[in-house]
Amino acid sequence: MQIKEILTLTPAEQEVTVKGWVRTKRGQAAVTFIAINDGSTINNIQAVVDSDNNQINEETLRSITTGACVAVTGKLIASQGSGQAVEVKAEKIEVYGTADETFPMQPKRHSMEFLREKAHLRFRTNTFGAIFRIRHNLAFAINKYFNDKGFFYLHTPIITASDAEGAGEMFHVTTFDIKNPPKTETGEIDYKEDFFGRETSLTVSGQLEGELGALALSKIYTFGPTFRAENSNTTRHLAEFWMIEPEVAFYELEDNMALAEDFVQYVIKYALENCADDLAFLEKRLLDEEKNKPQNERSEMALLEKLRFVVDNQFERLTYTEAIEILLKSKPHKEKKFQYPVEWGIDLQSEHERYLVEKHFKKPVILTNYPREIKAFYMKQDADGKTVRAMDVLFPGIGEIIGGSQREDDYEKLLTRVKEVGIDPENIWWYLETRKFGSAPHSGFGLGFERLVLFVTGMTNIRDVIPFPRTPKSAEF
């Protein structure tokens, strides 16, 4: 039985065995208290060892230090102390594995940088236990939401010969001996000799292949790893991250917005209902951390308040053009407080998005109909020839969390745009063909999973919400 379950039992001196890792040991003359955690919950269970217990010798007790792994058998009794409702009166202890004083996760404050270097052990801290339990629950909520709504999970390829975004920054995948790759007579790399017989990379998005599925199965979603070889050493970028990309036939932009709102509210509500202990811990952690910061650097809302803000408010919908008008009339614009100047045609910055969400509307916002020049080639063109049927969902504190669009379903318009942005139509012949054979209106969006986990956990560095982050010059573990 795991600790999560044992903690819910009514104490009646029944025998239980607790298996887990020692968080702390406090000794007194007559009695020793051992706090044990098994990762099933953020809460420890306390084992109490009386010094007159003959089954547990002093040597065993000495070997039980922070980080050791133990199995404690004893009676479950009502707790005498103030912490949990129950504790274990230890009768027998088996030590599976000791941990000497070099164990890095000692019970004291560690810097996040230090914990990242010890990513193999940081799961054993309260903070990272909480984060990865929440991450699991969000992933499960995503799969459950789509399954319940009749979507099919589609595994789109990781290794690809196409570039969905039409722009570089991809990792090469090869089996060549890089020191000595085969070359053609003209001295070029002879990719015909490579494993796949052509140049291949790691995918940046499963969307194009997802559309192929949607134009047959109607409702699909992807949930898989994607990659960017961007040399960005920031708190917001990973070279390897997980994306969720639903794609739905017969959905127009309005349906797409309704899906995005319902979906993201569902998964956050799921976390609120299923991760209450972990969220309460992270909220307190964040408040403690911000105590030392000046007022203007603290979060506007506490963690749970921010999550309820998203779940309880209907998202405001407006066009990009309307948003620009609001920004042009805004105080920070007039007082030149925005770092990036506002005018129609710009790619909105986080400061603009947050102004709209946090100051102007005080609710999550969906912006639509962006200028086509700043959006991808596959978005459906509006009749005005200037905008496309794009949508971005904007959240407090973070700005854009979801980006999507209705897709261009007119073969000729799509082909023209593909050529305009410099993609070789031959390279995506299969994508273009779906507009030739039974084309249909369809829409979809993408959500970066780590962005969502970052938002829900209130963490500030994206490297702390994925088990083993991949960033420039870092691929440890």
Place this chain on the structure above:
Amino acid sequence: MQIKEILTLTPAEQEVTVKGWVRTKRGQAAVTFIAINDGSTINNIQAVVDSDNNQINEETLRSITTGACVAVTGKLIASQGSGQAVEVKAEKIEVYGTADETFPMQPKRHSMEFLREKAHLRFRTNTFGAIFRIRHNLAFAINKYFNDKGFFYLHTPIITASDAEGAGEMFHVTTFDIKNPPKTETGEIDYKEDFFGRETSLTVSGQLEGELGALALSKIYTFGPTFRAENSNTTRHLAEFWMIEPEVAFYELEDNMALAEDFVQYVIKYALENCADDLAFLEKRLLDEEKNKPQNERSEMALLEKLRFVVDNQFERLTYTEAIEILLKSKPHKEKKFQYPVEWGIDLQSEHERYLVEKHFKKPVILTNYPREIKAFYMKQDADGKTVRAMDVLFPGIGEIIGGSQREDDYEKLLTRVKEVGIDPENIWWYLETRKFGSAPHSGFGLGFERLVLFVTGMTNIRDVIPFPRTPKSAEF
């Protein structure tokens, strides 16, 4: 409303709109029948167009051919024909996208090779619709099983600097210009200059990182893509495939076997209950296909019988050594019918595994305690010094479907073995450290997802159960 749902309604002349792709159109003088499918189910809905309908002109009707995408609005009535219970009396038809006679998925028999070349459109056939709906349901059942049992889904890294199996066959990942990579003074490739500052590859397994999670959160599972750069052009190998790898702290080999049996029975039962129509279709397809084969090449069991064989039988457990004894006494061994000779120490071949399952025990089999020389370095060594606490789950028709073990949790034994097999301990220092700090008995196993989908769908080529297969010289789409 999707067709799956409409087909369950009681017909009462209520207005419905059906959106989907035309499978067939049959015309008569007075009436036209259009079979429409939207991928939500294998079943089509029939739209009936009376020739005296003024809303639907002849031109529209002419443009509706196999592959076209349409929205048909009309009254839902009891079906006159023999197929479904209901049909739509069309009042209005909107054609979203036509499909001319070059549409490749015409209603006739296509070879599997042809459909693989048209993987962007094969979703629109009955067979591939069924396969990918079943694939979705299996994936969901896996996530649901583990979630319900308190496991946490762990995303282990795709790009890695370590090699879990200790043996080559990996894809390189690099941002170097392969034509001109930076070199050190001694002429070696200067991987310090590469994106991650070291040589990196695509993962072959998430197990080692999974163990790190289990030794903190107790119960985890991975479900993600893995890669093998093996130049194997067979019906059983993919260069990119999805793996499920649960890992559990405090589980010994016996617990691991119980988990594997319960898990695989659960997911197959889930498919039987949730994919009845699709499985019935695939069973019939297989029977039709095998009609043309000689008796000895046909399957021993029909598809549903084979699935129930796994769900209804308790798995037989025995050691590798016991299995070798049975094989040595077997008729095919004595009559020299096995292609590969049997003796203690061999890696069992599919023919041996299938003999045990299909002929000897007539139930699924779990073999344990294999010779350590044929198994991976991380498996826990038995006291005899000859075998390890490995387990393979063997299925009818396919042989090994799951491979796993209890893991070596003794630091010194593990370190010795790591060195013996030629892995640099420095390269997996983090893995070794978990045996130094709070080591615990733990176990896990791996299931190749496509192997499972192959088994459940009864397909014979693994390229047909993943949307876009990656194999030597092939990375299209």
